[in-house]
Amino acid sequence: MTNSKQDGDLKDGQVTLSGSCLCGGITFSVSGLLPRLYQCHCSLCRKVSGSASNSAMLVQSDQFEWRSGETLISRFKRDSGFKSHFCKRCGSPMPNAFDGGMWVPAGLLEQNDQLKVAAHLYVQSKATWHEIKSSAKQYTYMPDKPLVDLLQAKNKATD
Ligand SMILES: [Zn+2]
Ligand SMILES: [Zn+2]
Numbered sequence: 001m002t003n004s005k006q007d008g009d010l011k012d013g014q015v016t017l018s019g020s021c022l023c024g025g026i027t028f029s030v031s032g033l034l035p036r037l038y039q040c041h042c043s044l045c046r047k048v049s050g051s052a053s054n055s056a057m058l059v060q061s062d063q064f065e066w067r068s069g070e071t072l073i074s075r076f077k078r079d080s081g082f083k084s085h086f087c088k089r090c091g092s093p094m095p096n097a098f099d100g101g102m103w104v105p106a107g108l109l110e111q112n113d114q115l116k117v118a119a120h121l122y123v124q125s126k127a128t129w130h131e132i133k134s135s136a137k138q139y140t141y142m143p144d145k146p147l148v149d150l151l152q153a154k155n156k157a158t159d
Contacts, residue, residue, distance in 0.1 A: 018067070019108040021092035026069035028095060030059050030104060035151040036118030037106050039136075041126035048084045048093060052130035055106040055117070058148050064095065064102040101148065118154040119143065 016031035037057050045054035074088040075096075085096040095104045106115065120138040132138060143150050 013114070015112060015114060017109050017112055019095075019104065019110065021069075021072075021087040021090050021094065021108065023087060023090035023092075025072045025089050026087050026092075026094060027067040028104075029065050029067060030057065030063055030102075030109070031065070032059075032063045033155060034063070034114060035059065035148075036116050036154040038119040038121055038147060038151060039117055040121040041130070041132075042122035043125055044078075044082050045122070046127060049105075052127050053120075054093075057104045057106055057109070057115075058098070058101055058151060059104060060101050061097070064104070118151055119147070121147075 012033070014031070014033050016029055017034070018027060018029045020027045035058060037055055039053040039055045041053045046052065048054060069087075072087050072089055073085050073094050075083065075085050077083040083096060085094040086092060087094060092108065093105045095102050095108075097103075109115065117134060117136045120132055120134065120136055121143075122141055123132065123138045124140045126132065137143075
């Protein structure tokens, strides 16, 4: 395809992206001016993703909409409060609410050129076999300012 315009494009950099789990039973969408992504390399995020890191987007509640299959969601929470919501049919991690917004696993979303990683978290505890090859900023643990603000601000920057 040449000069292709993303189907979901709205004006002023606003988009609507759909997301789904592996079996397709659960679907949702995120829309608006989307923030940058982060990847967390902590031991919990490695467990819950089964990979080197969790890659996710933090959107405001009004930017998120369930489209189907919410009843397929199972929930697990550690004593510390760290939680995992997942499709009980296929095991894909699922979006879940945090204070003021929704946490959305980036790998569930359809592809879009606007999706970019802005921060690597807990680099201190990354898997020994994983090399971070990315120009995004790396944090030993967490950034000093709230992650949500940092990812939003990065999206407004001109770079
Ligand atoms: Zn599923
Ligand atoms: Zn983590």
